[in-house]
Amino acid sequence: MGEAKMRKLARAEDEKLIRPMNPERFHLLSIGVRMAASRMIHGEISYWSDEREQLLGLVSVDFEDEDFAWIILARDRIGRFRACRVEGNIASQPLATEMLLREMADLVRNGIPPDFGWQGDEPNAPFDLLSVTHDSKLHPYFEIVQDDAGHMPAKEALKAIGPWLAPSDLHFVREFQTTAFDQRIWELYLWAAFRELGFDVKQPEAPDFACSAPGIRFTVEATTASPSAGGALAKHPNPRTKEEHAEFLKHYMPMKFGSALTSKLNKKNAAGQPYWDRPETKDRPFLIAVADFHKPGEKG
Numbered sequence: 001m002g003e004a005k006m007r008k009l010a011r012a013e014d015e016k017l018i019r020p021m022n023p024e025r026f027h028l029l030s031i032g033v034r035m036a037a038s039r040m041i042h043g044e045i046s047y048w049s050d051e052r053e054q055l056l057g058l059v060s061v062d063f064e065d066e067d068f069a070w071i072i073l074a075r076d077r078i079g080r081f082r083a084c085r086v087e088g089n090i091a092s093q094p095l096a097t098e099m100l101l102r103e104m105a106d107l108v109r110n111g112i113p114p115d116f117g118w119q120g121d122e123p124n125a126p127f128d129l130l131s132v133t134h135d136s137k138l139h140p141y142f143e144i145v146q147d148d149a150g151h152m153p154a155k156e157a158l159k160a161i162g163p164w165l166a167p168s169d170l171h172f173v174r175e176f177q178t179t180a181f182d183q184r185i186w187e188l189y190l191w192a193a194f195r196e197l198g199f200d201v202k203q204p205e206a207p208d209f210a211c212s213a214p215g216i217r218f219t220v221e222a223t224t225a226s227p228s229a230g231g232a233l234a235k236h237p238n239p240r241t242k243e244e245h246a247e248f249l250k251h252y253m254p255m256k257f258g259s260a261l262t263s264k265l266n267k268k269n270a271a272g273q274p275y276w277d278r279p280e281t282k283d284r285p286f287l288i289a290v291a292d293f294h295k296p297g298e299k300g
Contacts, residue, residue, distance in 0.1 A: 011098060014105035018057065021047040026056060028157060030073060030081045031192060032164030036200045036213035042069065045093060048100065050108050056081055057100045059093060068093050070100035072107075074117030078126035080163045084117050126163040127173070129188075130155065134174055139181040161192055168205040182293040187222045190289055194220075204280045206269065218285040221275055223264050225256040225294040233259075236295050256294045264288050 026047040041063060048057035056073040069088035073081040085103065090096040107116070130146065132138065138146075145151050145158070165172075167187075176184035187208055194201045199211040207221035228234045233255060239248040265288075268274055276286040 007098070011101065014101040017105045017108045018048050018050055018055075018101045021049040021056065023047055026058070027196065028160050029053070029056060031161060031195050032080060033073065033082055034195075034198075036198055039198045040214060046097060048104065050104060054112055055104050055107060057104050059096045059100055061093070062088065065089075067091060068096035070096050070103070072100070072104060074112065077115075077118045077122040078163050080122075080126075082117055082119050084119075127165045127167075129158045129162040129165075129173060129176060132177060134177075136174065136178045139176075139178055141181045141185075142177045157192075158188070161188060164195075165191065165203070167203045167208075182226065182291075183222070183224050186224055186289075186291040186293075189291075190220065190222055206278070207275050207281060207286070210280060210284075218287060219275075219281040220287045220289050221264055222289045222291075223260045224291050225253075225260045227294055228256075253292075253294075256292075257290060260290050261288060 026049075042060040043063060044058060044060050045068075046059045048059075049055060054074065058071045058073070060069050060071070061067075062069065067088065068090040069086065070090070071083050072085040074084050076082045087099065090099065145155055165188075169175075172184060175181075176188075190209065191201055191203070194209060194211050199213050199216070202210040204210055207219045209220040209222075211218055211220065227236075233252065237244065237248050237252055239245045264275070266274075269278060275281055
């Protein structure tokens with residue numbers, strides 16, 4: 001049997017164990033692994049996984065050298081997908097793909113070692129957004145995420161994102177599950193959005209995010225326009241006509257957003273510093289990211 005035919009048969013056997021992966025699924029599961037600088041060095045071409053998603057695979061091209069590489073990712077000790085086997089300087093994309101599939105398939109055939117993806121830098125426990133370890137009353141929206149089968153994709157996204165988070169606020173999880181679901185889900189969204197946009201993201205005590213990429217550094221404080229418990233804004237206008245909507249947007253909503261923004265602009269730390277004068281933010285652009293949660297939704 002000729003070499004080309006043998007390689008073709010071997011590739012067919014490998015493809016029984018390793019399959020192409022949806023790029024969005026790959027990006028979710030690997031959301032915290034890329035460094036911002038890497039996006040300037042290489043471009044991602046194809047994504048792969050075994051049937052049980054124990055391993056992820058990536059084929060990429062080096063922009064400068066115009067050669068190819070493959071990477072295998074596996075879960076570390078707290079469940080995050082991390083790069084654990086890499087090979088570069090490959091002459092062609094087909095060859096890089098063939099080599100990746102062979103390596104992944106051999107791991108599956110021989111049994112993936114339990115510690116294959118362990119890195120040695122993992123924290124003692126993952127940051128778990130979904131496990132309830134308290135007796136406080138759960139927020140109705142959190143209960144929907146936990147119990148409603150229709151929200152399974154959201155639950156899976158939270159499971160993937162959680163272990164990568166490192167907020168300085170020790171009460172983040174409890175508040176997400178109980179009294180501050182809206183505020184915390186907005187912060188989770190922002191973290192994921194910044195990562196998808198290619199930034200390295202740190203979570204200092206204040207402001208909420210310090211983002212960076214080659215040539216770019218900025219900080220972000222997240223806030224929300226929340227329902228008013230009292231005062232002139234407590235009664236929601238509930239506009240129905242075109243004219244009522246115009247009045248609503250002209251008068252009611254500017255006050256809602258203005259209140260949230262003013263609170264952040266006036267806030268000072270123990271040293272009397274506003275956000276933009278603190279060591280974490282000084283000499284960097286400072287942004288306030290505000291989301292509209294001013295009207296409570298309905299469960300169900």
